[in-house]
Amino acid sequence: MALTTAESPAVRATETAGIPTKRRGSRRSSRREGIAGYVFLSPWLLGLMGITAIPMLLSLYLSFTSYDVLTPWNEVEWIGLENYRRMFTSDLSYWHSVQVTVMFALIAVPLKLAAALGVALLLNRERRGVGLFRGFFYLPSLIGGSVALAIVWVAMFNRDGAFNGFLHLFGIEGKPWVNDPDWALETLMVLAIWQFGAPMVIFLAGLKQVPIELYEAAAVDGAGRWRQFWSVTLPMLSPVIFFNLVLETINGFQGFTAAFVLSNGTGGPIDSTLMYTLNLYIKGFTEYEMGYASAMAWVFLIAIALITAVFFSTGRFWVHYSDGDDR
Amino acid sequence: MAHSTVVLRPSPAGRPARLARHGRGLGRVLVLLAILAIVLYPLVWMVGTAFKSPTEIVSNVSVLPKEFTPSNFTEGWRHFDVNFGRFFLNSVMVAGLTVVANATSCLVTAYAFARLRFRLRGFWFAIMIGTLLLPQHVLIVPQFILFKQFDWVGGPWPYLPLIVPQVLATEAFFVFLMVQFMRGIPRELDEAAKIDGASPYGVFWHVIVPLSRPALVTTAIFSFIWTWNEFFRQLVYLSDLEDYTIPVAMTLFIDSTGQSAIGPMFAMSVLSLLPVFLFFLAFQRLLVEGINTAGLKG
Numbered sequence: 114m115a116l117t118t119a120e121s122p123a124v125r126a127t128e129t130a131g132i133p134t135k136r137r138g139s140r141r142s143s144r145r146e147g148i149a150g151y152v153f154l155s156p157w158l159l160g161l162m163g164i165t166a167i168p169m170l171l172s173l174y175l176s177f178t179s180y181d182v183l184t185p186w187n188e189v190e191w192i193g194l195e196n197y198r199r200m201f202t203s204d205l206s207y208w209h210s211v212q213v214t215v216m217f218a219l220i221a222v223p224l225k226l227a228a229a230l231g232v233a234l235l236l237n238r239e240r241r242g243v244g245l246f247r248g249f250f251y252l253p254s255l256i257g258g259s260v261a262l263a264i265v266w267v268a269m270f271n272r273d274g275a276f277n278g279f280l281h282l283f284g285i286e287g288k289p290w291v292n293d294p295d296w297a298l299e300t301l302m303v304l305a306i307w308q309f310g311a312p313m314v315i316f317l318a319g320l321k322q323v324p325i326e327l328y329e330a331a332a333v334d335g336a337g338r339w340r341q342f343w344s345v346t347l348p349m350l351s352p353v354i355f356f357n358l359v360l361e362t363i364n365g366f367q368g369f370t371a372a373f374v375l376s377n378g379t380g381g382p383i384d385s386t387l388m389y390t391l392n393l394y395i396k397g398f399t400e401y402e403m404g405y406a407s408a409m410a411w412v413f414l415i416a417i418a419l420i421t422a423v424f425f426s427t428g429r430f431w432v433h434y435s436d437g438d439d440r
Numbered sequence: 441m442a443h444s445t446v447v448l449r450p451s452p453a454g455r456p457a458r459l460a461r462h463g464r465g466l467g468r469v470l471v472l473l474a475i476l477a478i479v480l481y482p483l484v485w486m487v488g489t490a491f492k493s494p495t496e497i498v499s500n501v502s503v504l505p506k507e508f509t510p511s512n513f514t515e516g517w518r519h520f521d522v523n524f525g526r527f528f529l530n531s532v533m534v535a536g537l538t539v540v541a542n543a544t545s546c547l548v549t550a551y552a553f554a555r556l557r558f559r560l561r562g563f564w565f566a567i568m569i570g571t572l573l574l575p576q577h578v579l580i581v582p583q584f585i586l587f588k589q590f591d592w593v594g595g596p597w598p599y600l601p602l603i604v605p606q607v608l609a610t611e612a613f614f615v616f617l618m619v620q621f622m623r624g625i626p627r628e629l630d631e632a633a634k635i636d637g638a639s640p641y642g643v644f645w646h647v648i649v650p651l652s653r654p655a656l657v658t659t660a661i662f663s664f665i666w667t668w669n670e671f672f673r674q675l676v677y678l679s680d681l682e683d684y685t686i687p688v689a690m691t692l693f694i695d696s697t698g699q700s701a702i703g704p705m706f707a708m709s710v711l712s713l714l715p716v717f718l719f720f721l722a723f724q725r726l727l728v729e730g731i732n733t734a735g736l737k738g
Contacts, residue, residue, distance in 0.1 A: 142634075143557065149640035157549040157615070158569070160608025161524050165571060168582035175582065235468055246472055248724045250479060255727070256716050259669040260687040261709035264694065265486045268702065273498060274486045293472040306478065314728050335667060337552025370671045377694045381602060390672075397581045410578045417575060426707070437659075 171265050176308055176408035181401040196408035207409070209384045210392035213298060217388065218365035223303040228309040233316035234346075247317065251310035263304070263374035267291050270300040291375055294385040301371050301386060312357040320346070325389030348433040355432045365418060369394070389413060490706040499703055509703070513711065516704030520692060524708060527689040531712075534599055534674070534685055535667040538606050542663040543656050545609035550618030550635050551644050555630065572612045578677060587677070594679055606663075614659045617730070621655035622648060651731045658730040661723050664717050686712045 116117075146252050176197070179190050200207050232250060236243055269275045270290040277287030290296040315402030327345045336344060347354075372386040375392075380395065393413070397406030486501050487696040492505040493607055517524045553565050583601070587593050592600040609615060610668070625648065633643045671687040678688050689714065720727065 122576070132488070146556050146640050147558040150552050150556035150561065152555065152642070153548050154558075154642075156545050156562075156607065157552075157609040160545075160610045161567065161571070163586075164451065164605045164608055164610050165579065168579050168586055171586065172579070172582035175585075177479060182585070195659035222698065225648070230471075233578060235472055238468060239472070242469075244725070246476065247728060249476055251724075252483075252717075253479060255665055255720055256669070256713050258671075259713065259716075260671050260690040261712045262482075262486075264690060264705060265709050268489075269482055269485065274648075275482070275503070307482070344715065352569055363573060367577060369577070373675075374694060378691075385613070390575075393577055394580075394676075395673075398584075403581050403585065408582050410581060413575065414578045415564060417573070421573060436454075 127219040137346075146311045151325055172410055176269075176411050177402050178402040178404045179402075180407075182403060183304040185271065185403070192404070196405045196411075198410060199405070199419075200412065202415055206380075206384060206387065207392065210380070210389050213385065213387050214366055216400040217298060217302060217360055217368060219355040221363045222358070222365045224302070225306045225309050226312055226354070226361060229312035229357070230316050230350075230354070232309065233313045233320060236317060237320045247310075247314060251314055252310035254308045257304065257308035258370055259309050262369060262373040266300070266304050266371065267375050269302075279391045292381040292382055294381075297375060297382055301368065305365065305368065312361060314354060315357055316350070323349040352434055354426070355428050359421060362420065362424070364416060364430050366390075366413075366420075486609035486706060487710055488704070492703060494703055500657060505660035512703035516708040516711075519701070519708070520681065520689065522684070522689075523691070524711075527686045528712075529670060529685050530570070530683060531685040532685075533605045534602055535664050536576065536600070538667040539660045539663045541603060542611050542614050542660050543605035544623045545607055546611060546614040546659060547649070547652060547656065548619055549609040549615045549643075550622055553615070553649055555648065556640055559695070566614055568612050568704045571610070572616060577670065584676060592678060596680055598680070598683045599623050602673060611663070614663070617659065618652065621652060625651050631713075654726075657723075658726055660732060661719060665719055666715055697716050 151289040177191055177193055179195075184190075208388070236246055239246070271292075272289040276290065277301075280287045288296075290300050323346065323393045327349065328341055331345050367390055368388050369390040371424075372380065372391045376382070376386050376391075378391075378395070378401050380391050389409075390413075393406050393409045396402045396409060453457075476730075481503075487506055488503045489497060491508045491510065493509040496505055496507075496509075547566075553561065553568070582606075584593065588603040590600075591673070592598075592604075605611075629647050629651070630643050633647050638646065669687070674685050674688050675691070678684055681689075690705075690708065693701060
């Protein structure tokens, strides 16, 4: 949402710069342009209404009902805040799924970003073979979200999987990690961290933007490597760190596929992989409590919006934008 | 991370310094190679296991099979009542249609935002950016209900709920990517065309469309890969085995937990990831640049 504020100067600039020289009929042509604008925008507007806005309102209404797919529309029962009350006070599995999701995001996202930044820093110093490394590090981000890879991942951390084979080399007796409620979620975290390539690519591009003169100046002032990292690299990179942090956190909260595959759609073992979206799917599409699922969706939306808002309001204190250079 | 700060221009140092730098460089390459090995290990293991015989899967802990057994592929292909080729075709169709729909609708939308002046443009643009962060899970329940009312779910052509949203440019990421791209196209070209009497439609067709090819290619590739991997919506909307796409069909393997199914399961995993891998090999540079355009130039 704050991306908008970043955009608006550019929009304003094009608005003033884009006006052609005064010609006869320029008012007519600008009216024509106004109409054309809406012609070109019409598919998107239709989608905004039909696919986004109306469903959102519908889901808000449903969240106050006990709707299941089977009830005819004229018999839908309005139950007020009951869904929300149940969610917040009596549904234990709901709180469990909140816990699982928050834990997943709190651990996996920072580690993934740290891995991405670390590898980007290593690669940034490299001259040769950067493209090759970058490409192969990026590959997991392309396939890591698929069902096929999740299936392989689960097998890898199962009893006869590659991970236990690796531990065996050191004489350690492994276990079926994916069936252990204490470890199942961790294997999903490792899968998330394995996909560090996408944020890494973005970090790498950010590092290339840091002017070399800053390091030269810092070196002249006697700053060592650590000092340069803390005082030059990190502040200059903070917008990119911020971007990655927001994006990865929002993605982290939405993890679904791997948890579904690991637990065969149940969130098990003992609810240990019951990610929020998986819980929502179970409530909505296997138990058909669509009213309740709608309430869950709205709480999820508000939570995501709040988290994003917190990021943007704290961002002011640590994100450093170099002035006048907005590319 | 102490050793990994950003490179300094080599100071006018003598030989020892250069040697030390060389040593550090070697260490760095070794670290990178070690990370590469960890990153690629699961993939190598996946391919290796896909070629192992059932007995070898249990007994042979090494990554590569002692002898290559292609039978997993033929078995996996025929594992279900419906041939796996059918799932492949279904996935190709959904991904292909999504590519065309996304490329067309997002290009049209982006042109309006990037080039045309009309009332409430800033407002709509802000909303479009807002939908970038809107999780699809939030909308799935009401969308499902709505599409069911239209008889699209499980209807004569069950893919409508998967394709129609793309036709209506709901994939804001690509709209944003193309707006960014179009802002880089010199406005003088539009103006020149306008002076020659071109309407906004003419400018779109004769200037913007031809010059937007790189952005279209990026959109097409990302659309394809993401749709190929997409699972949530396909799981919700596809209910007949014959209509299943690859991701939904793959989940059927999870039910059959017997050891004998592991080989075929891995073989089909490899097959299903192959198109993405080929795309990766062919368009690696474009993919990496696409991430950057969308991510940074804001």
